[in-house]
Each structure stands twice: as C-alpha cells, then as structure tokens.
Amino acid sequence: MNKFVYTQPVKIWFGAGKLKELGSVLDELEVRKAVLVCGHHYLTHAQTLQQKEPRICAIFSDVEPNPQLSGAVKTAELARANGADAVIGIGGGSSIDTAKFAAAIACGDGDPEAIYHGELPFPEKRLTIIAVPTTAGTGSEVTQVSVMSHGKEKRTINNPVFMPRAAIVDPEMTLSVPPRTTMNTGLDALAHALEGYWSVNHQPISDLMAIEAVRTILADLETAWREPDNLEARSRMAYASLLGGLSFALPKTAACHACSYPLSEDYHLPHGEACAFTLDSFVRINADERLEALCCAVGLSGTAELADRIRSLKEMAGLRMRLADLGEVDLEKLCHDCAVHPLMNNNPVKLSTEQLRKMFEALQ
Numbered sequence: 001m002n003k004f005v006y007t008q009p010v011k012i013w014f015g016a017g018k019l020k021e022l023g024s025v026l027d028e029l030e031v032r033k034a035v036l037v038c039g040h041h042y043l044t045h046a047q048t049l050q051q052k053e054p055r056i057c058a059i060f061s062d063v064e065p066n067p068q069l070s071g072a073v074k075t076a077e078l079a080r081a082n083g084a085d086a087v088i089g090i091g092g093g094s095s096i097d098t099a100k101f102a103a104a105i106a107c108g109d110g111d112p113e114a115i116y117h118g119e120l121p122f123p124e125k126r127l128t129i130i131a132v133p134t135t136a137g138t139g140s141e142v143t144q145v146s147v148m149s150h151g152k153e154k155r156t157i158n159n160p161v162f163m164p165r166a167a168i169v170d171p172e173m174t175l176s177v178p179p180r181t182t183m184n185t186g187l188d189a190l191a192h193a194l195e196g197y198w199s200v201n202h203q204p205i206s207d208l209m210a211i212e213a214v215r216t217i218l219a220d221l222e223t224a225w226r227e228p229d230n231l232e233a234r235s236r237m238a239y240a241s242l243l244g245g246l247s248f249a250l251p252k253t254a255a256c257h258a259c260s261y262p263l264s265e266d267y268h269l270p271h272g273e274a275c276a277f278t279l280d281s282f283v284r285i286n287a288d289e290r291l292e293a294l295c296c297a298v299g300l301s302g303t304a305e306l307a308d309r310i311r312s313l314k315e316m317a318g319l320r321m322r323l324a325d326l327g328e329v330d331l332e333k334l335c336h337d338c339a340v341h342p343l344m345n346n347n348p349v350k351l352s353t354e355q356l357r358k359m360f361e362a363l364q
C-alpha cells in the first residue's frame with residue numbers, strides 16, 4: 001500500500017435546517033462580526049437572516065455567475081469598514097469563492113490585482129471563512145480553491161488561505177434549485193468524485209469518499225431532478241456533493257475539469273454541464289482495473305455501464321452533449337486549450353491533442 005498524508009481541516013455541520021444553528025456556529029468560532037456574501041436572488045433571505053443574527057454586519061449581494069475580483073475587493077472593503085472578523089459565503093460556487101478571496105485579502109493593503117496574478121503574496125492574516133452551499137455540486141465548502149475572474153481572465157487559484165473553517169451544509173437550501181441546475185451540479189459532483197478517484201494523486205481515504213459519492217449520486221440524482229421537493233433525495237445529493245468535494249480536495253481533478261474550462265469560456269456551458277460533456281468519454285478512456293473495482297463497489301457491471309448511466313442522465317435532462325450542440329466549434333483551438341490545461345497532468349491516461357480531437361469528433 002502506498003504512503004499518504006490525509007488532512008481535512010473544515011468543521012462540517014450537516015443536516016436539514018442546520019442553517020438555523022448559524023448563531024451557535026458563530027459562537028463556537030468566536031466570530032464577533034461577519035459580512036455575508038450572496039447572489040441577488042438570495043438578498044431577501046439574507047436580510048431575514050441578518051434580522052435574526054445581528055452579528056451579520058453587512059451584506060454583499062452583487063455576486064455574478066462568473067464572480068469578478070471586483071466583487072471580492074468590495075466585500076473585503078465592507079469587512080474592513082465594519083471591523084468584521086469573518087466572511088460568510090451563501091450560494092453556489094460563485095458566492096463561496098468570492099467570500100474566500102475577500103477573506104484572504106481583507107487584512108492587508110497589497111494591490112488585489114497583483115495578488116490575483118500571483119505577483120504579491122496573500123497577507124499572512126485572514127478572516128474566518130464560513131461556507132454555506134445552496135447547490136449540491138461544487139464542493140467548494142471543503143476545498144482551498146477559488147475560481148475568480150478579472151475582466152475576461154478567469155483563474156482557478158489553489159491556496160490554503162481559501163480553506164473555510166466551517167461548512168454548514170443544509171439540504172433545505174437546495175430545495176429551490178431548478179431541475180436543470182440540479183442535474184448540472186449533480187454531474188459536477190460526480191465528476192469530482194470520479195476525477196478524485198482516478199487522479200494520479202489518488203489516495204485511500206479520498207477513494208472511500210469518492211466511491212460513496214458515486215454510489216449516492218447514481219441512486220439519488222434522478223429523483224432530486226424529477227422531484228425538486230423531495231427532501232430525502234436533496235439530502236442524499238447534498239451529502240454526495242460534500243463527499244465529492246472531500247474526495248478531490250487533495251488528489252485534485254483531472255481531464256474532465258481541464259476540458260471544462262475552454263468549454264465554459266468559449267462555448268458558455270455552465271461549469272457542471274461542461275464537466276459532464278466529456279465525463280462519459282473519460283470513463284471509457286480511463287477504464288482500468290481500479291475503475292472497474294469502483295464500478296463493482298457501487299453495483300454496476302463495469303465501466304461501460306457507468307458511461308451509459310452518465311450519458312442517459314445527460315440525455316434525460318436535455319444537456320448539451322454533442323459537438324453540434326456547441327454551435328460553430330474551432331476544434332483545433334478547443335483541443336489545444338484542453339491539452340495544455342495543467343489539470344490534464346492529473347489524468348491517469350496521457351492524451352495528445354490528436355487523441356483529444358478523436359474524442360471530441362466521436363461526440364456527434
């Protein structure tokens with residue numbers, strides 16, 4: 001057996017209605033004042049939360065789907081102006097990633113743009129990060145990743161300064177997620193689990209969580225998609241998303257996520273749909289003894305059945321899955337951008353630009 005180092009520093013509060021215990025989470029973390037970060041659509045909820053919890057001293061609700069550095073800078077300014085010692089991110093990946101970046105820059109006076117570009121280090125001190133996911137997918141509540149855009153540039157920054165101290169995973173928060181987003185985010189979680197498992201950096205404890213995440217997603221994603229109000233299915237998916245996040249936090253993701261960036265940037269697929277676009281292809285490409293063992297553990301006959309199950313979930317929800325669905329495609333550029341993405345190095349099978357071209361051409 002290989003040697004490994006395992007760590008998971010986030011305290012996790014999980015369960016339906018857990019957000020009602022925000023006060024005791026703040027007590028335990030000794031938070032005096034917190035800025036809350038969310039999207040526009042969550043503002044009314046955020047204000048209700050603020051009425052119940054006066055330690056929420058300010059709300060930043062201008063988070064966009066591809067969160068901009070400017071939002072993190074404004075949140076950090078709000079935190080400084082109010083003397084906050086914590087930032088609470090409530091939402092999908094965008095709000096949580098904004099909260100992470102804001103908390104990481106709020107205690108210094110370095111130029112945020114220089115920090116963003118890696119020309120200046122993050123300040124040594126940072127604010128406490130509390131992550132409250134409202135979708136079952138990103139796993140951002142348990143990772144040290146923040147995906148942040150500045151103008152047209154989009155960077156995935158991996159740094160321990162972004163690790164939340166606490167995650168409150170309340171499945172009730174996901175009840176209002178529309179079916180298509182449920183499918184996109186659920187397949188993102190499936191990609192996290194599979195990629196964490198087949199990453200060249202895989203390790204035994206992460207593997208266990210990946211297997212349980214895959215088992216749960218295959219059993220419950222379709223129900224959560226068909227029956228948005230089914231709290232049990234939503235709870236199972238929230239748990240699977242959390243496990244998915246934990247299973248890739250150390251090994252990191254691989255080829256599907258590498259390909260998702262050009263697919264999102266140039267063809268505007270949402271993150272989960274972009275990951276799902278190549279997920280079944282990579283199940284076939286990466287099929288080996290280990291992946292067969294995972295399939296066996298989750299009750300499938302093998303990797304072919306896993307790929308078929310992913311394909312039928314995409315079909316069922318009407319996700320884009322063929323090259324023709326992307327409009328006019330510059331295949332040369334797409335394959336090049338996928339091939340040079342750093343996450344491609346984590347894939348167990350090394351693919352040339354030519355092999356990637358064949359994979360995309362097969363998606364007709």
Ligand SMILES: [Fe+2]
Pocket residue numbers: 138188192257271275
């Ligand atoms: Fe993802």
